[in-house]
Amino acid sequence: MQHDFARRSNRDRTEATRAHLIAAARKLFTEKSYSETGTPEIVAAAGVTRGALYHHFADxxxxxxxxxxxxxxxxxxxxxxxxxxxxxxxxxxxxxxxxxxxxxxxxxxxxxxxxxxxxxxxxxxxxxxxxxxxxxxxxxxxxxxxxxxxxxxxxxxxxxxxxxxxxxxxxxxxxxxxxxxxxxxxxxxxxxxxxxxxxxxxxxxxxx
Amino acid sequence: MQHDFARRSNRDRTEATRAHLIAAARKLFTEKSYSETGTPEIVAAAGVTRGALYHHFADxxxxxxxxxxxxxxxxxxxxxxxxxxxxxxxxxxxxxxxxxxxxxxxxxxxxxxxxxxxxxxxxxxxxxxxxxxxxxxxxxxxxxxxxxxxxxxxxxxxxxxxxxxxxxxxxxxxxxxxxxxxxxxxxxxxxxxxxxxxxxxxxxxxxx
DNA sequence: GTGTTGCATACATGCAGCCTGTATGTTAAT
DNA sequence: ATTAACATACAGGCTGCATGTATGCAACAC
Missing domain, CATH: 1.10.357 (Tetracycline Repressor; domain 2)
Structure with a gap:
C-alpha cells in the first residue's frame, strides 16, 4: 500500500477541518442567528468535535x-x-x-x-x-x-x-x-x- | 399611624419594581452589551431577585x-x-x-x-x-x-x-x-x- | 364600621438543562 | 521524539421555569 487514503498531511487536515467548520457555521448562522446557534450544533454539522473547533479558533x-x-x-x-x-x-x-x-x-x-x-x-x-x-x-x-x-x-x-x-x-x-x-x-x-x-x-x- | 411606609399598593409596587429593573438594565446595557450582561447582575443592581424580573417580563x-x-x-x-x-x-x-x-x-x-x-x-x-x-x-x-x-x-x-x-x-x-x-x-x-x-x-x- | 374569608398579585428560592471555554488524554504526522 | 490535531471530560455560569410564601384586595357577614 503505497498511499493510505486515511493518511493525509497535517496541512491538508487543517485546511479541510477549518473549511468544514466555516461551511457548517455559515449555513447555521445564516439560517438562525449567532446567539441561537450553539457550538455543539456547528461541530455536529461539520462532522468534528468541539475539540477541533477550539483547536483552530480561539472562540x-x-x-x-x-x-x-x-x-x-x-x-x-x-x-x-x-x-x-x-x-x-x-x-x-x-x-x-x-x-x-x-x-x-x-x-x-x-x-x-x-x-x-x-x-x-x-x-x-x-x-x-x-x-x-x-x-x-x-x-x-x-x-x-x-x-x-x-x-x-x-x-x-x-x-x-x-x-x-x-x-x-x-x-x-x-x-x-x-x-x-x-x-x-x-x-x-x-x-x-x-x-x-x-x-x-x-x-x-x-x-x- | 395613618400610613405605613412599608405598606404600598400593588400598583405602586409593580411600577416601582419595573422602573428599578429598567433603570438598572439600562445602566448595564449601556455600559457593557446585551450578551455580556446577565440577569443576576441586573437584579442585583435593581435590588430585587430574578423572580421579580421574570414576574414582570417574559424574558x-x-x-x-x-x-x-x-x-x-x-x-x-x-x-x-x-x-x-x-x-x-x-x-x-x-x-x-x-x-x-x-x-x-x-x-x-x-x-x-x-x-x-x-x-x-x-x-x-x-x-x-x-x-x-x-x-x-x-x-x-x-x-x-x-x-x-x-x-x-x-x-x-x-x-x-x-x-x-x-x-x-x-x-x-x-x-x-x-x-x-x-x-x-x-x-x-x-x-x-x-x-x-x-x-x-x-x-x-x-x-x- | 369591622372582622373574616377567599383569591389574585408580587415576589423569593431552588432546580434542570444548556452552553462556553479549558484542561487533559490520545493518535497521527514530521 | 516532538509536535500538531484532534477527542473527551470537566467546571462555571446563565436562562427559564416550577414551586412556595407573603401581601394586597375585594366582598360579604355581622
Whole structure:
C-alpha cells in the first residue's frame, strides 16, 4: 500500500477541518442567528468535535469572524464582477449598487453581515472587514467620480460610510418585503443629488 | 399611624419594581452589551431577585425591549425639543439632525439602539419602535419639504429609512472617533442634494 | 364600621438543562 | 521524539421555569 487514503498531511487536515467548520457555521448562522446557534450544533454539522473547533479558533466569535470575512468577500466579488472598471464612474456606481442589492438577497446574508456582524464583532472590526472588501470598490468609484468633477467634492471616508449604510438599510428593507423599486429610486436620487454636470462646469463651484 | 411606609399598593409596587429593573438594565446595557450582561447582575443592581424580573417580563429580551423603547423615546424627545414646528421645513431638518447627533453622544446609546437593538430584537421590531418615536418627526419633516416643493418627490417611507440609517451610521462613526465635521458635511450634502430652490425655480430642473 | 374569608398579585428560592471555554488524554504526522 | 490535531471530560455560569410564601384586595357577614 503505497498511499493510505486515511493518511493525509497535517496541512491538508487543517485546511479541510477549518473549511468544514466555516461551511457548517455559515449555513447555521445564516439560517438562525449567532446567539441561537450553539457550538455543539456547528461541530455536529461539520462532522468534528468541539475539540477541533477550539483547536483552530480561539472562540466562537473567531469562527464567526471567519464566516463574516468569507461572506463579505463573496459579496465583494459579485459586485466587482458586475461593475467592470471599463464603465464610466457614474454607470459603474449604478451597476455596483444593483449588484450589491442582488448579492444581499442570498438568504440570511443581511442578518449575518448587517445585524449580527456589527453587534458581535463591533462596528470597528466590521468596518475593517468592509474596507478590505465591499466598501473598497464603492470608495474608489466615489473618488473617481469626484475627481472627474461629476460629483460634489466631499470627505471620501464619510461619504463612503454613509452611502454604504444606506445601501445596507435598503437591503434589509427589501428582504423584509419592502418595495425594491422604492428603495432603488431613493438610492439613485441620493447619488444623483450629489452628481453634477460632467464636463463644462457651468459656473465656478466652491471646492470647500 | 395613618400610613405605613412599608405598606404600598400593588400598583405602586409593580411600577416601582419595573422602573428599578429598567433603570438598572439600562445602566448595564449601556455600559457593557446585551450578551455580556446577565440577569443576576441586573437584579442585583435593581435590588430585587430574578423572580421579580421574570414576574414582570417574559424574558431577558422583553426587559431589553422596554429599555430600548424608553431610550428611543428619550432621543425623540430631545430632537423634538430642538426642532420646534415653527421652523421652516429645511431648517427644521438641519436642527433635528444636529439634535439627533448630539443625543446619540450619550454613552452607550449607539450600541444599545444601533447595534444590540437590531440584532436582539430584529430589524422589524426595531423599525416599529423607531417609527413610534424618532423617525416620526424625520418623516414628517421630509413630507413637509416635499409638499412645499423644496425637495424631490420620493417614496416617503424609503427616504425616511435610508436617511435615518445614514444618521445612525454617522452617530456610530462619530462615537468611534471620526471627524464629526466630515460626517455632518456629508449628511448636509445628501439632504441638499435632494433639495431644490423654494419658490422661483431659477431654471427648469429635471424632475427625474 | 369591622372582622373574616377567599383569591389574585408580587415576589423569593431552588432546580434542570444548556452552553462556553479549558484542561487533559490520545493518535497521527514530521 | 516532538509536535500538531484532534477527542473527551470537566467546571462555571446563565436562562427559564416550577414551586412556595407573603401581601394586597375585594366582598360579604355581622
Amino acid at each position: 466562537k466569535q473567531a469562527l464567526f469572524a471567519a464566516v463574516v470575512e468569507q461572506e463579505a468577500a463573496a459579496v465583494a466579488e459579485e459586485i466587482e464582477r458586475a461593475s467592470p472598471p471599463s464603465l464610466f464612474a457614474h454607470d459603474a456606481l449604478i451597476a455596483g449598487s444593483d449588484a450589491y442589492l442582488a448579492a444581499m438577497r442570498a438568504p440570511g446574508r443581511t442578518r449575518l453581515l448587517l445585524l449580527d456582524g456589527p453587534a458581535v464583532l463591533g462596528r470597528a472590526a466590521m468596518d475593517a472587514i468592509d474596507n478590505r472588501h465591499g466598501n473598497r470598490s464603492l470608495r474608489e468609484g466615489l473618488v473617481a467620480a469626484m475627481r472627474a468633477q461629476t460629483m460634489t467634492r466631499l470627505p471620501a471616508d464619510a461619504l463612503t460610510a454613509l452611502l454604504a449604510s444606506a445601501f445596507d438599510r435598503a437591503a434589509l428593507a427589501i428582504e423584509a418585503g419592502a418595495s425594491a423599486e422604492d428603495y432603488r429610486a431613493v438610492l439613485m436620487a441620493l447619488i444623483d443629488g450629489l452628481s453634477r454636470a460632467p464636463h463644462p462646469a457651468p459656473r465656478p463651484v466652491r471646492t470647500r | 431577558k429580551q422583553a426587559l431589553f425591549a422596554a429599555v430600548v423603547e424608553q431610550e428611543a423615546a428619550a432621543v425623540a424627545e430631545e430632537i423634538e425639543r430642538a426642532s420646534p414646528p415653527s421652523l421652516f421645513a429645511h431648517d427644521a431638518l438641519i436642527a433635528g439632525s444636529d439634535a439627533y447627533l448630539a443625543a446619540m453622544r450619550a454613552p452607550g446609546r449607539t450600541r444599545l439602539l444601533l447595534l444590540d437593538g437590531p440584532a436582539v430584537l430584529g430589524r422589524a421590531a426595531m423599525d416599529a419602535i423607531d417609527n413610534r418615536h424618532g423617525n416620526r418627526s424625520l418623516r414628517e419633516g421630509l413630507v413637509a419639504a416635499m409638499r412645499a416643493q423644496t425637495m424631490t418627490r420620493l417614496p416617503a417611507d424609503a427616504l425616511t429609512a435610508l436617511l435615518a440609517s445614514a444618521f445612525d451610521r454617522a452617530a456610530l462613526a462619530i462615537e468611534a472617533g471620526a471627524s464629526a465635521e466630515d460626517y455632518r458635511a456629508v449628511l448636509m450634502a445628501l439632504i441638499d442634494g435632494l433639495s431644490r430652490a423654494p419658490h422661483p425655480a431659477p431654471r427648469p430642473v429635471r424632475t427625474r
